[in-house]
Amino acid sequence: MSTTLPAILMLVVGLSTLALAILRRVQSGRSPVVLTYGNDAEGFAGKLFRLIVAALVVHLLAVAMFPAPVDAALGRIPALDTPILHAVGLALITLGGGLTMLSQWAMRHSWKIGIPEKQDTPLVTSGLYAVSRNPIYVGMVTALIGTVLAVPNVISVALALSAWISISYQIRMEETHLARAFGEAYGAYCRRVRRWV
DSSP states (O other): OOSSHHHHHHHHHHHHHHHHHHHHHHHHSSOSBOOOOSSSHHHHHHHHHHHHHHHHHHHHHHHHHOHHHHHHHHOOOGGGOSHHHHHHHHHHHHHHHHHHHHHHHHTGGGOOBSOOSSOOSOOOOSGGGGTOSOHHHHHHHHHHHHHHHHSOSHHHHHHHHHHHHHHHHHHHHHHHHHHHHHTHHHHHHHHHSOSOO
16 A cells, blocks of 8 residues: 555645635635634644644644554554555545535535634535535545544544544534524524534
């Protein structure tokens, strides 16, 4: 298995997200990144998200650049360390990354990273959002599961579990915000479309 592919695939997703953020900034004059730095629950979630993303980047780069020392230091999870599971992992990273990117672009001007103070964009309920209320997060979790299979060590597992907990918490905060902003329209959407899939 190529140790660089997981890092390359995640880099593509990261660059796509950055390109979209720049495009939205140019189009609207405002950054779509609205993560807060406060000491409240939302600020904590934002800090945790940044930490997990940074740790994932460092981990995948270390695996790509120094595979033997990383394996020697962390070991590998034997039950997951098979060529077929590595291939499945790469496929899941690709699928999850692709879903994340498509979902971000599908939101158009409603896409934000974080919860805005003022909701000034429409609720997106069509396309991928007619199948899942959170296809971006479904894609992220899929890619993280793929990372565990492609790079089967304890750090990958810890990062995937931490990210899942963080994402689950973020979803609930976003749901509270959207229920306040859109009222019954959001309630009806929640009854029609599941949180995950």
